[in-house]
Amino acid sequence: MNYKRLLSFLFILLLTISSALADDRRIDPAWPVPDYVEHLLEVATEEIGYTEDHGRSKYGSWAGDPAAQWCAEFLCWCVDQVDQRWGTSLLRNVYPFYTSSNTGRNFFVRNGRYVVRKGKVDGWGYQWLKGQDTFIKSGDYVPQPGDWVFFNWGGGTDTEHVAMVEYCTRDRLGNVTVHVIEGNNPSSVQRNEYDLNSGSILGYGTVHDVADITMTFGCLGEKVYTLQEKLAYLGYLDPSLVTGRYGDGTVEAVRAYQEAHKLKVNGIANLQTQAKLDAEYTQAYDSDPDIWGVVDDDEDF
Numbered sequence: 001m002n003y004k005r006l007l008s009f010l011f012i013l014l015l016t017i018s019s020a021l022a023d024d025r026r027i028d029p030a031w032p033v034p035d036y037v038e039h040l041l042e043v044a045t046e047e048i049g050y051t052e053d054h055g056r057s058k059y060g061s062w063a064g065d066p067a068a069q070w071c072a073e074f075l076c077w078c079v080d081q082v083d084q085r086w087g088t089s090l091l092r093n094v095y096p097f098y099t100s101s102n103t104g105r106n107f108f109v110r111n112g113r114y115v116v117r118k119g120k121v122d123g124w125g126y127q128w129l130k131g132q133d134t135f136i137k138s139g140d141y142v143p144q145p146g147d148w149v150f151f152n153w154g155g156g157t158d159t160e161h162v163a164m165v166e167y168c169t170r171d172r173l174g175n176v177t178v179h180v181i182e183g184n185n186p187s188s189v190q191r192n193e194y195d196l197n198s199g200s201i202l203g204y205g206t207v208h209d210v211a212d213i214t215m216t217f218g219c220l221g222e223k224v225y226t227l228q229e230k231l232a233y234l235g236y237l238d239p240s241l242v243t244g245r246y247g248d249g250t251v252e253a254v255r256a257y258q259e260a261h262k263l264k265v266n267g268i269a270n271l272q273t274q275a276k277l278d279a280e281y282t283q284a285y286d287s288d289p290d291i292w293g294v295v296d297d298d299e300d301f
Contacts, residue, residue: 074183125214
């Protein structure tokens with residue numbers, strides 16, 4: 001056999017295999033991509049290549065500090081541009097306006113749209129994806145276009161950087177890459193990519209409400225408010241205490257619910273307690289004649 005020809009064949013074969021394995025396929029979003037996300041990505045894409053001037057940026061100037069480390073300022077500026085161009089009201093409602101560590105992440109936590117990559121959410125507890133009965137592990141959630149990614153480079157829990165998801169890809173081996181647009185990298189707006197299981201990723205501020213979370217005394221936000229509404233509807237909580245703040249009254253209501261349903265009584269709204277509560281609430285609500293009763297306006301009484 002001609003060994004040169006054999007070596008040439010093997011070389012071509014290896015190149016073909018390597019090329020096939022490197023052929024990343026874009027992952028279709030699991031949820032619909034809102035129009036405002038398309039607009040937001042359009043604005044962010046227009047800014048790619050912008051470079052700060054001796055440590056000063058237009059995004060920092062817009063936010064009030066021209067010399068700021070401007071990754072958050074860039075994203076907030078993009079949101080404001082969408083509001084101005086398309087007449088939306090996203091800034092401070094769907095997305096945060098912030099310039100300091102953790103403020104952006106905490107905004108998403110309060111609004112019930114934060115997904116931790118793994119572990120617990122500071123001040124709250126463990127999370128699970130909706131419809132699942134196990135806690136989130138790294139790689140369980142594939143971020144969606146328009147989600148914000150929060151990073152810490154040194155293994156801590158404080159947010160040190162933020163970027164916006166453009167899309168995700170999966171290679172032939174199943175590895176997922178998160179493609180982002182980010183500012184201040186290190187001095188310009190650029191596209192970048194991160195492994196889905198990167199230890200630098202803390203979590204995601206999400207476009208959609210995709211996960212639930214363990215709640216306990218002191219928690220504050222939309223998830224608490226929804227929990228309280230269900231407890232009040234089922235008669236375990238005084239409606240005046242539906243405030244979004246997990247105080248003593250909510251602790252006692254959860255304890256009463258847990259005791260009535262033979263769950264561990266600790267006043268903590270964990271996965272088991274919420275799953276039971278959700279099922280009971282849904283059944284009661286769906287069969288409530290006061291809600292679903294139909295009145296014919298033409299009927300004579």
